[in-house]
Amino acid sequence: MILRLAWRNLWRNRRRTFITIAMIVGAVVLSVTMQSVQNAMYDRNIDNMVRFSKGYIQVAAAGHKEDNTLETSVDLTPELREKILSIKGVRGILPRIQNFGLAALDTMSKDVMILGTVPEVEDEQTGLKKHVIKGEYFKAEDQSVMVAKGLAKRLQLSVGDTIVIVSMGYHGNSANGKFPVKAILELASPELNKRVMYMPEALAQRFFSLGTHVSDISILLDDNKKSLEISKEMQSVLGDKYEAKHWTELLPELKQMVEGDAAGGYIMYGILYVIIAFGVFGTVLMMLSERRREFGVVTAVGMKRRLLAIIVVIENFISGLIGAVAGMILALPGVLYLKYFPVNLAGQMKEAYEKIGFEPLILADIYPWILLENAGLVFLIALGLSIYPVVKILKIRSIDYLRS
Amino acid sequence: MSVIKTHQLSKIYNGSAVAVHALNKVDLHIEEGEFTAIVGPSGSGKTTLLNIIGGLDNATSGDVEVAGKDITRMSENDLIDFRLHNIGFVFQAYNLIPVLTAQENVEFIMLMQKRDKKERHERAMSLLKAVGLESQADKRPSQMSGGQQQRVAVARALASRPRFVLADEPTANLDSVSTSNLLDIMARLNQEEGTTFVFSTHDQRVIDRARRVITLEDGHIVSDETKA
Ligand SMILES: Nc1ncnc2c1ncn2[C@@H]1O[C@H](COP(=O)(O)OP(=O)(O)OP(=O)(O)O)[C@@H](O)[C@H]1O
Numbered sequence: 001m002i003l004r005l006a007w008r009n010l011w012r013n014r015r016r017t018f019i020t021i022a023m024i025v026g027a028v029v030l031s032v033t034m035q036s037v038q039n040a041m042y043d044r045n046i047d048n049m050v051r052f053s054k055g056y057i058q059v060a061a062a063g064h065k066e067d068n069t070l071e072t073s074v075d076l077t078p079e080l081r082e083k084i085l086s087i088k089g090v091r092g093i094l095p096r097i098q099n100f101g102l103a104a105l106d107t108m109s110k111d112v113m114i115l116g117t118v119p120e121v122e123d124e125q126t127g128l129k130k131h132v133i134k135g136e137y138f139k140a141e142d143q144s145v146m147v148a149k150g151l152a153k154r155l156q157l158s159v160g161d162t163i164v165i166v167s168m169g170y171h172g173n174s175a176n177g178k179f180p181v182k183a184i185l186e187l188a189s190p191e192l193n194k195r196v197m198y199m200p201e202a203l204a205q206r207f208f209s210l211g212t213h214v215s216d217i218s219i220l221l222d223d224n225k226k227s228l229e230i231s232k233e234m235q236s237v238l239g240d241k242y243e244a245k246h247w248t249e250l251l252p253e254l255k256q257m258v259e260g261d262a263a264g265g266y267i268m269y270g271i272l273y274v275i276i277a278f279g280v281f282g283t284v285l286m287m288l289s290e291r292r293r294e295f296g297v298v299t300a301v302g303m304k305r306r307l308l309a310i311i312v313v314i315e316n317f318i319s320g321l322i323g324a325v326a327g328m329i330l331a332l333p334g335v336l337y338l339k340y341f342p343v344n345l346a347g348q349m350k351e352a353y354e355k356i357g358f359e360p361l362i363l364a365d366i367y368p369w370i371l372l373e374n375a376g377l378v379f380l381i382a383l384g385l386s387i388y389p390v391v392k393i394l395k396i397r398s399i400d401y402l403r404s
Numbered sequence: 405m406s407v408i409k410t411h412q413l414s415k416i417y418n419g420s421a422v423a424v425h426a427l428n429k430v431d432l433h434i435e436e437g438e439f440t441a442i443v444g445p446s447g448s449g450k451t452t453l454l455n456i457i458g459g460l461d462n463a464t465s466g467d468v469e470v471a472g473k474d475i476t477r478m479s480e481n482d483l484i485d486f487r488l489h490n491i492g493f494v495f496q497a498y499n500l501i502p503v504l505t506a507q508e509n510v511e512f513i514m515l516m517q518k519r520d521k522k523e524r525h526e527r528a529m530s531l532l533k534a535v536g537l538e539s540q541a542d543k544r545p546s547q548m549s550g551g552q553q554q555r556v557a558v559a560r561a562l563a564s565r566p567r568f569v570l571a572d573e574p575t576a577n578l579d580s581v582s583t584s585n586l587l588d589i590m591a592r593l594n595q596e597e598g599t600t601f602v603f604s605t606h607d608q609r610v611i612d613r614a615r616r617v618i619t620l621e622d623g624h625i626v627s628d629e630t631k632a
């Protein structure tokens with residue numbers, strides 16, 4: 001009968017209950033959508049940036065410096081390769097070479113960033129092939145190179161021409177060579193477009209007299225979400241002659257940006273929850289004044305105040321639960337839509353996104369924990385507001401409530 | 405044996421600018437089985453008296469003994485329990501829980517007393533029959549007339565097998581047919597079940613039905629007549 005009483009009380013003033021539930025639903029839908037979008041956009045943009053730079057985890061020699069020289073290279077011996085690949089969750093490795101050089105052109109020269117990489121793996125990791133705008137993507141055994149668009153223009157090079165490079169090899173060896181241009185690349189970053197040249201890994205190792213050395217090794221993972229734990233494990237497996245760095249160490253600015261944005265997000269959630277709390281609290285006050293006389297009568301005839309309080313909590317529990325569940329269900333269509341049909345931004349929004357290096361795209365991803373976390377939190381807030389009527393009810397003096 | 409005893413009972417309201425002596429040294433004994441009306445002009449202290457002997461309000465001074473217990477110094481929680489087991493209440497209006505049916509309203513009080521389901525059901529039905537509302541058992545208060553609601557309230561007041569029933573102007577919102585109907589029922593229950601009834605009223609027809617009439621004026625008992 002107690003449950004029945006609570007259930008019926010819930011529907012005695014349909015409008016009030018509807019308002020309460022609608023507010024809870026609204027809060028859940030909004031916060032789930034916000035978080036799904038935020039989460040998906042982070043994942044995607046972090047992924048874009050991380051893949052294109054150093055990968056989720058990078059292994060290098062201890063004390064490695066990102067200075068475009070070969071000073072701190074790492075010897076990629078079969079044992080090291082074996083050790084890395086034996087770690088659970090590691091799918092493969094992408095060794096890269098990165099060195100500074102000069103491209104000679106008649107009377108002048110132009111500084112070049114020379115990147116040696118494994119063609120197929122590089123494409124798999126960064127989608128480099130898509131950036132070819134002229135010519136053909138290089139192969140592992142090629143003796144030719146690919147040149148970024150801006151650099152090619154500056155040097156007045158086209159596919160089939162030859163580029164002359166002067167550089168410093170390993171241990172101060174000189175490295176001079178001529179390479180046919182196999183392709184022209186258009187890269188996303190204007191900075192890179194002006195300077196970059198790609199070489200197949202083997203060619204670069206020979207050119208720079210590196211033997212089996214490389215500058216660094218990007219680690220390919222089965223699940224990028226586990227990158228932090230794997231990076232720690234890798235460091236302990238490899239020992240202190242090497243450093244296994246997580247992308248958050250390699251790209252601290254990106255990490256900071258994401259964290260700053262997340263903090264902004266929390267403020268938004270906070271505001272949303274406060275609004276909802278006030279709204280729901282309003283309906284709680286409505287309920288209290290509506291049932292004042294009734295509370296007086298039932299306690300006068302002998303109903304324990306504790307029992308009355310429990311009934312009111314059950315009522316809030318039910319309406320909170322209905323709202324939270326309905327909110328999760330109603331949040332799904334919008335989130336799923338954005339997951340499968342991301343919205344392309346245009347105009348100022350697009351520029352703003354591109355400025356910070358984000359794809360101008362609104363998308364979402366749905367995870368059970370996002371649904372449960374947000375619905376659970378809103379539910380707890382709604383339930384927590386029962387404290388007020390409970391305190392009020394436990395202090396009822398029937399006579400005061402009967403007089404009203 | 406007196407089921408209600410007051411000794412030098414006084415109530416002073418200090419709410420507004422002037423203190424109001426709502427009850428002034430009232431000495432009153434009510435015996436088991438009485439059918440008593442408290443009458444008097446508006447503001448004479450009827451409601452105040454019923455509230456205090458019903459354990460709903462505190463006296464300013466004096467003693468109140470109900471069913472052999474001094475209730476003047478009980479905590480609110482103890483009073484709630486005391487009321488549940490000893491006193492039936494019929495208020496002027498809005499007595500019932502709106503979301504429960506007539507039968508559930510009557511059973512509700514026995515549920516609070518932790519009576520078992522079968523007993524609850526049987527007693528509720530027999531009381532609804534006694535107040536002539538057997539056929540309305542499944543109706544909610546909003547589907548019943550004011551007179552029917554008051555009859556359900558009487559059934560509920562009796563459901564807990566209280567020592568006595570207090571009714572503050574139970575007929576104030578009723579037409580004359582419903583009034584005499586309710587009085588018939590109360591009088592019959594008083595006789596058949598021996599339940600003690602104490603009610604306040606303004607209504608001469610109700611006063612005529614009482615066997616004892618206590619008249620209050622300005623917080624004093626000015627007359628106390630028992631009919632032969
Ligand atoms: N809560 C209160 N605060 C202050 N004064 C009160 C309060 N309740 C009653 N009084 C005063 O106490 C006196 C007695 O009131 P009471 O309600 O007992 O009279 P009553 O006989 O029941 O009147 P009525 O016939 O109008 O119901 C009145 O003067 C009233 O104004």
Ligand SMILES: [Mg+2]
Nearest residue numbers: 450451452572
């Ligand atoms: Mg009164």
